[in-house]
Amino acid sequence: MTATLKTQAAETAEQHAAFEARIVRGEKIEPGDWMPAEYRRQLIRMISQHAHSEVVGMLPEGEWISRAPSLRRKLILMAKVQDEAGHGQYLYHAAETLGAAREELVDALLSGKAKYSSIFNYPTESWADVGMIGWLVDGAAIKNQTMLAGCSYGPYSRAMVRICSEETFHHKQGKEMIVQYAQGTPEQRALAQDALTRWWWPSVMMLGPHDKDSTNSGVMSNWGIKTKSNDQVRQEYLNEHVPELLELGLTLPDADLHQDADGNWIHGPINWDEFWAVVKGQMGLNKERLATRNAAHDDGAWVREAMLAYGERQRAQAAD
Amino acid sequence: MNGVDVHSAQSQDAQAPDTQWPRWEIFKQDTAGKVHQAVGSVHATDPDHALLTARSVFARRPAAVSLWAVREQDIFSVTREELENGQTLPGHSGEVQSYRIFGKKTHKRSMTFVDELGMLEAACPQAALEAARSQFGDELLAWWVIPVSAFVGSPEDAETVESWFAPAKDKTYKQQSAYGVVGKHVSERNPRVKHD
Amino acid sequence: MTDLTSEQTQALILRLTVLADDELLLSHRDAEWTGHAPILEEDIALANIAQDELGHAMGWLDLRKTLDGSDPDGLAFRRGPDEFRNSALTELPKGDWAFTMVRQYLFDAYEALWQDAAKASTHTPLAQAAALALREERFHLQHTAAWVERLALGTPESERRTRAALQAVWPYALGLFEPLEGEQAGIEAGLLPDPTQIKARWLPLVTAHLTRCGLTPPGAEPVARGTHTEHLALLLAEFQGVNRQYAEMTAW
Numbered sequence: 009m010t011a012t013l014k015t016q017a018a019e020t021a022e023q024h025a026a027f028e029a030r031i032v033r034g035e036k037i038e039p040g041d042w043m044p045a046e047y048r049r050q051l052i053r054m055i056s057q058h059a060h061s062e063v064v065g066m067l068p069e070g071e072w073i074s075r076a077p078s079l080r081r082k083l084i085l086m087a088k089v090q091d092e093a094g095h096g097q098y099l100y101h102a103a104e105t106l107g108a109a110r111e112e113l114v115d116a117l118l119s120g121k122a123k124y125s126s127i128f129n130y131p132t133e134s135w136a137d138v139g140m141i142g143w144l145v146d147g148a149a150i151k152n153q154t155m156l157a158g159c160s161y162g163p164y165s166r167a168m169v170r171i172c173s174e175e176t177f178h179h180k181q182g183k184e185m186i187v188q189y190a191q192g193t194p195e196q197r198a199l200a201q202d203a204l205t206r207w208w209w210p211s212v213m214m215l216g217p218h219d220k221d222s223t224n225s226g227v228m229s230n231w232g233i234k235t236k237s238n239d240q241v242r243q244e245y246l247n248e249h250v251p252e253l254l255e256l257g258l259t260l261p262d263a264d265l266h267q268d269a270d271g272n273w274i275h276g277p278i279n280w281d282e283f284w285a286v287v288k289g290q291m292g293l294n295k296e297r298l299a300t301r302n303a304a305h306d307d308g309a310w311v312r313e314a315m316l317a318y319g320e321r322q323r324a325q326a327a328d
Numbered sequence: 329m330n331g332v333d334v335h336s337a338q339s340q341d342a343q344a345p346d347t348q349w350p351r352w353e354i355f356k357q358d359t360a361g362k363v364h365q366a367v368g369s370v371h372a373t374d375p376d377h378a379l380l381t382a383r384s385v386f387a388r389r390p391a392a393v394s395l396w397a398v399r400e401q402d403i404f405s406v407t408r409e410e411l412e413n414g415q416t417l418p419g420h421s422g423e424v425q426s427y428r429i430f431g432k433k434t435h436k437r438s439m440t441f442v443d444e445l446g447m448l449e450a451a452c453p454q455a456a457l458e459a460a461r462s463q464f465g466d467e468l469l470a471w472w473v474i475p476v477s478a479f480v481g482s483p484e485d486a487e488t489v490e491s492w493f494a495p496a497k498d499k500t501y502k503q504q505s506a507y508g509v510v511g512k513h514v515s516e517r518n519p520r521v522k523h524d
Numbered sequence: 525m526t527d528l529t530s531e532q533t534q535a536l537i538l539r540l541t542v543l544a545d546d547e548l549l550l551s552h553r554d555a556e557w558t559g560h561a562p563i564l565e566e567d568i569a570l571a572n573i574a575q576d577e578l579g580h581a582m583g584w585l586d587l588r589k590t591l592d593g594s595d596p597d598g599l600a601f602r603r604g605p606d607e608f609r610n611s612a613l614t615e616l617p618k619g620d621w622a623f624t625m626v627r628q629y630l631f632d633a634y635e636a637l638w639q640d641a642a643k644a645s646t647h648t649p650l651a652q653a654a655a656l657a658l659r660e661e662r663f664h665l666q667h668t669a670a671w672v673e674r675l676a677l678g679t680p681e682s683e684r685r686t687r688a689a690l691q692a693v694w695p696y697a698l699g700l701f702e703p704l705e706g707e708q709a710g711i712e713a714g715l716l717p718d719p720t721q722i723k724a725r726w727l728p729l730v731t732a733h734l735t736r737c738g739l740t741p742p743g744a745e746p747v748a749r750g751t752h753t754e755h756l757a758l759l760l761a762e763f764q765g766v767n768r769q770y771a772e773m774t775a776w
Contacts (some may be wrong), residue, residue: 021457038470040407066559066567073555077767078500078597078776079582083575087502089558090388090571097385097564101368110348135766160443167368169439171352173504174389180507188775195770289584308562310685311621314678316347319373321677348563370565377674380667384569493663495576498656 019044031232036162039105047231051161052106054233057112059099060124063117063298066092068132069141077135084181085138094216095171102163104305118302126283127214129292133206136189136196140203142182144211148245150175152215155241160232183252190256204253205261213283215242223324350399352378355430355444356386357394364396365440366430366472372397375480383482383492389503390496393489395482404453405468417473419454429455429478430472431464442472489513528647528715533591534730535710536647538609540588541599542704542749543638545610547581548600549756550631552763569667573628576660580635583653590649601767611749613696615756622675622685623692629668630697630730636661637725641717650715655711662678669733676737683738690734690766691742698746701726 023042032035037043070089076082100110116122127145132138150172157168186203189196215223216238228234250273253260264276285291349371356363367386372378378397386392404417427450430442445464450456456473482492500506528536554574561567585596613631618624639661642654675682701723712717731741767776 016413038407038432038441040405040470041409063564070559073558074552074762075766077601077770077773079578079585079600081580081776083582084501086555086571086575086578087388087499090568090575091502093558093564093567093571094385094388097370097568098368100564103421104351104369109349114348159671166439166441176504177502177507184507192775193773196773216595304560304562307560308621310679311562311675312347312349314682315373315377315674316349317682318674318678319350319377370564371563373674376670381565381569383663384572384667385565388568388572486661491659491666495656495660495663499575499579508646 012071023025028230031230035160036165037160038162044231046227047233048106050228050231050233051164052108053231054228055099055103055106055164055167056108056116057123057125059096059113060117061104061124061128062092062096062099064124064128064301066096067297067300068128069138071132072135072138075135076138081138081185088142088181088272089113091174095167095174097162098167098170102167105163106161114305118298120289120298123287125214126286126292126294127210129286129294129297130207130210131293134199134203136186136199136203137207139182139185139189140207141170142178142180143186143216144204144207146175146178146182147249148211148214148242149243150179151241152302154280155234155236158235164233166199187256190258198257200256201258204258207259209279209282210273210286212242213278213280215245217280217283218278243272246275247271270317330489352382352397352399353403354378354382354386355396355398355411356382356392356440358391359421360393364394365444367440369400370397379482387493388495389499390493391491392493392496393494394484396479398474398478398480402474404457404473405471406457406473408468413475417453417457418464419452420452421448421455424449424451427453427476428476429456429460429464430474431460431468432470433468435469447476529709529713531709532715535707535713536650536715537588537591538706539710539716540584540591540650540705542609542611544581544584544599545608546589546614546631546700547577547635548763549586549608549610549614549759549772550628551575551577551581552613552759553616554624554628556618557624558568570624573664576608576657576664580657580660583657585670587649587653592771597767601764605752605760608752608756608760609749610756611696611700612747612751612753612756613693613700614755615759616693616696617755619689620685622682623689625668625671625675626686626689627693628664628732630663630693631700632661632668632698633730634697634703634722634726636665637722637729638717638719641722644714645716646714672733672739676734676739677680686737687739690739695744695747698723698744699748699751702746702748704749 024044027037027042027044027047037047040067047230069085069092073082073085073089074179076085100113104110113122117124132141135211153168153172153175157165157172159165159168186200191197219237219239222238229237250260252266262276264274266274268274283290289295350373351369351371353369354367356367357364370378370381370385372381375397379395382395382397386395406415406417426447428447429445431445432442445460448456448459448463450459453473457471460471460473483489551574554570554577558567558571558574561570569756581600582596585594585599588594588599589596595723613627616623616627619627636658639654639658643651643658645651645654672686676685703719707716707719711718734741767773
């Protein structure tokens with residue numbers, strides 16, 4: 009804490025002005041460049057939360073790999089959940105370029121200190137959830153990630169470029185599945201509708217609190233980290249997804265949903281009590297998700313130790 | 329001195345309570361004839377393991393034909409901003425050895441950080457950097473100077489190259505283009521809304 | 525291809541089913557690690573192997589379809605445990621990381637050698653499919669051989685676990701090479717490799733690597749194919765559950 013304060017005190021107005029001028033010029037900030045301590049802190053917080061979300065996000069869908077009802081869907085789902093591990097990997101790397109150690113970030117997740125996207129605390133109750141997560145949850149995530157691909161920090165931006173291109177596969181495979189089920193047998197259609205009913209509001213909420221209630225927005229936008237507000241991104245998400253879902257004859261669980269004069273789809277009131285309850289772990293599977301991560305980490309301890317011992321012995325032999 | 333990741337290098341040297349293993353920067357060559365580019369890093373315990381891991385992480389999809397791995401502490405990095413502030417790389421002369429030079433050329437978005445520029449001989453990282461600045465141009469935004477001896481590379485025989493990198497091309501199910509008709513954009517259906 | 529006798533066709537169908545069943549179940553076990561591996565990079569690496577094995581299984585079933593018109597999904601999701609032709613090696617639970625890596629290593633070596641031999645098959649589609657799959661198996665073998673070495677030579681605990689895994693897996697691995705009743709016609713016609721010749725290459729290959737790692741293959745009798753453990757029915761209940769629940773649905 010004192011260290012942080014001291015660093016901040018040492019920052020001069022000239023440094024800040026030069027930094028902000030770089031942001032205005034659209035330059036990417038790179039590891040090694042001067043940056044305000046608060047910029048670094050906010051980025052590590054945001055990138056690591058994002059990485060944790062990918063890692064925890066493997067769990068609800070990963071549960072269905074073993075049960076996928078066709079070989080093709082199984083193969084696709086394996087690749088998708090694998091990508092989520094890959095995205096976590098890219099993102100931890102981006103955080104590491106800011107001086108964070110992956111050990112510490114992972115520990116913060118496992119101890120429950122760090123946050124991750126609460127969307128992954130919702131249970132996956134049927135196979136169709138896999139498709140709905142791909143279409144809606146990944147669809148919402150892509151809106152956010154496309155914005156972040158333009159963010160001012162080079163390594164985060166690069167991770168996002170890569171992630172967006174892979175997420176597009178996730179989005180499309182989910183959409184393909186739901187389109188097929190919505191046009192399939194009555195049973196398939198019912199599966200799709202049930203999944204939509206459960207995932208619609210969580211997907212709308214996952215883009216974050218309304219702008220008027222969002223605490224970090226100002227500084228994040230001034231420093232080119234978030235170039236659009238939560239509500240802007242949410243609007244893009246609605247405008248893309250609502251007409252396509254309606255076109256399939258599916259019903260959205262929002263009686264107030266309507267289109268305004270500009271063509272924007274306007275949602276009814278959001279149940280933020282539910283949102284915060286899930287964020288705080290009072291609702292949903294937060295405890296179960298963390299217990300699963302902890303179990304995997306603990307079970308893997310002997311493996312990490314063994315590999316390290318092997319590597320150190322090999323290095324010592326090479327040095328002889 | 330090492331702008332890449334001083335902090336994690338320290339924590340790793342101090343002790344390893346529950347380690348995520350040492351970190352290796354990975355360079356990928358997309359096709360024969362192109363340069364290697366820094367694409368990210370992996371955690372691994374030894375050189376062969378780092379390369380095997382890099383293949384799984386960075387060649388799940390095309391395209392790649394070669395990978396290099398370097399332990400993070402073997403990389404000497406400096407940005408243009410640091411150079412303007414008078415920063416230098418280690419300069420105590422040792423034996424002349426080969427260095428690989430990488431540079432970042434643009435502020436534009438890209439999939440990579442620094443690209444391989446070439447090799448040169450020098451007695452220390454600082455001398456290598458100075459030679460690189462005159463040889464490769466002084467406008468670059470970031471430099472990596474790495475002793476050639478610090479690199480390990482994926483096997484170069486044709487059979488292994490094919491085994492590591494060719495199969496990804498056939499895995500069309502993980503490419504978005506395999507779902508082309510699904511991605512019909514909404515603007516065709518909802519013409520009143522314009523997004524930037 | 526039109527020249528195949530009925531006996532030869534049956535031999536091909538049998539071997540393709542055996543190959544597919546082994547890879548389906550091994551892929552299933554490997555994929556159980558996705559999200560639960562010892563370190564993030566290995567979630568990614570093992571998910572690659574799981575996808576490759578599933579892809580191979582699908583390839584073998586597609587080939588079988590050209591011979592008898594069978595539906596790959598139908599075979600995977602609608603057969604009972606008594607109809608599966610896999611080796612019990614592939615149905616055993618995933619165990620710890622050492623068990624998974626030792627089993628995968630021994631299987632990869634077998635599979636790579638079988639595919640290498642099958643490149644010479646007189647059934648051209650099989651020869652082509654084997655050549656494609658072999659590229660991936662070469663990488664798997666490098667990856668799992670590296671893991672076995674590191675675990676065997678890591679810490680006393682990892683060495684103990686690796687030895688235990690080898691002890692448990694070895695008789696099942698030997699069973700991979702047991703002759704299949706009904707395959708002989710295919711072997712004699714040059715359509716299929718002879719498993720005893722595959723074993724003659726496999727045994728020295730893996731023994732040399734295990735010895736380098738300080739491990740000794742135990743003396744044991746092979747567990748023949750056709751012997752299943754109680755794990756298979758449980759595995760299939762999970763694998764086939766959703767598909768069977770919606771019995772009339774054919775398009776997923």
